[in-house]
Amino acid sequence: MSNSLKSRLFVWYIVSLLLIALFVILIVHVLALKNGVLFLTLLFLTLAVFGFTIIYKITKSLTYLSSRMKMISSKNLDERILDIQSSDEIGELANSFNQLLDRLHQAFKREQQFIADVAHELKTPLATLRSTLEIALNRKRSPDEYQNVIKDALAETHTLSSTLKNVLDLAWSETPQEQKNAKFFNLAELMEELLETAQKMAIGKEITVSGKFEKGIKLYGFKDKLGRAVLNMIDNAVKYTPNLGLIEMTLKKEKAKAVVKIHDTGLGIPERDLSHIFDRFYRGTSTDKIFGSGLGLAISKAIVVSHHGEIKVKSRLGQGTTFILTLPIES
Ligand SMILES: Nc1ncnc2c1ncn2[C@@H]1O[C@H](COP(=O)(O)OP(=O)(O)O)[C@@H](O)[C@H]1O
Ligand SMILES: [Mg+2]
Numbered sequence: 001m002s003n004s005l006k007s008r009l010f011v012w013y014i015v016s017l018l019l020i021a022l023f024v025i026l027i028v029h030v031l032a033l034k035n036g037v038l039f040l041t042l043l044f045l046t047l048a049v050f051g052f053t054i055i056y057k058i059t060k061s062l063t064y065l066s067s068r069m070k071m072i073s074s075k076n077l078d079e080r081i082l083d084i085q086s087s088d089e090i091g092e093l094a095n096s097f098n099q100l101l102d103r104l105h106q107a108f109k110r111e112q113q114f115i116a117d118v119a120h121e122l123k124t125p126l127a128t129l130r131s132t133l134e135i136a137l138n139r140k141r142s143p144d145e146y147q148n149v150i151k152d153a154l155a156e157t158h159t160l161s162s163t164l165k166n167v168l169d170l171a172w173s174e175t176p177q178e179q180k181n182a183k184f185f186n187l188a189e190l191m192e193e194l195l196e197t198a199q200k201m202a203i204g205k206e207i208t209v210s211g212k213f214e215k216g217i218k219l220y221g222f223k224d225k226l227g228r229a230v231l232n233m234i235d236n237a238v239k240y241t242p243n244l245g246l247i248e249m250t251l252k253k254e255k256a257k258a259v260v261k262i263h264d265t266g267l268g269i270p271e272r273d274l275s276h277i278f279d280r281f282y283r284g285t286s287t288d289k290i291f292g293s294g295l296g297l298a299i300s301k302a303i304v305v306s307h308h309g310e311i312k313v314k315s316r317l318g319q320g321t322t323f324i325l326t327l328p329i330e331s
């Protein structure tokens with residue numbers, strides 16, 4: 001006997017039908033009903049048609065669904081199953097499958113876009129580097145000129161390696177982490193270390209950085225990664241705040257959450273940029289002369305989300321920006 005659901009259902013169905021028939025024959029016999037045979041035939045036929053329709057529908061839809069699923073690959077992720085419209089379990093299965101395809105399709109498109117963006121970001125500095133070197137080799141030059149060429153080339157390699165590092169960080173933060181390497185660490189300690197780094201970064205612009213950190217908050221996760229997430233915000237605060245500005249860093253416990261705030265008195269973020277600043281490679285519309293790759297906040301967000309937290313931003317143009325990072329703490 002075949003192992004398919006169809007044949008098993010069919011056997012089960014025939015056996016039940018025979019049993020019912022036997023039972024009814026007995027009753028008809030005992031009660032000695034008139035038209036007993038006609039009644040029996042009608043009952044038998046009705047049950048047969050009814051049962052067969054149900055079994056047929058279920059198995060046909062399942063076979064159809066499975067054949068459609070086999071046909072889906074990365075090339076036709078945009079296809080959907082639209083010809084099963086019933087509101088029963090089979091319809092629900094088709095629906096769930098369509099939703100799964102939606103999510104896969106979105107993820108696949110994001111990856112493709114990301115690869116295109118990375119290639120684009122690496123192409124420009126590489127092309128500049130190459131033409132700088134080619135022009136330098138055109139004819140003999142003085143040592144001073146060579147030195148300038150080498151300086152330019154070095155600057156381009158810096159851009160390249162910083163973009164690459166960011167891309168790798170982003171890839172790390174977006175793959176699900178092996179929790180076995182996660183540890184408990186002291187958040188106030190991390191913030192103290194970051195405050196010191198921030199003060200060093202801000203010296204050149206004479207920006208004052210202050211910090212106020214509630215002690216005794218322990219967080220379970222990756223200290224260096226979370227440090228990186230906050231550092232990216234500090235880096236922005238320094239970059240986008242004019243000379244002599246202020247930066248305030250705070251850490252507080254609110255309910256079962258740790259709340260980190262990075263506030264600056266800088267340029268602020270225009271309304272039109274606000275909904276995009278966490279996108280990969282997105283750079284604000286007024287950042288032309290400020291170095292950056294547009295990956296900082298995307299990395300911060302991915303790291304914070306992998307720690308089950310969230311980032312919010314409040315900003316007023318010309319007045320300043322506050323990034324608010326909320327992280328659940330285990331108690
Ligand atoms: N503290 C801030 N003040 C003003 N603008 C900011 C601040 N932080 C982020 N931004 C805006 O968000 C954009 C994205 O930030 P980010 O992802 O770190 O990229 P990058 O700093 O390399 O431009 C920036 O280009 C900038 O326009
Ligand atoms: Mg940045």
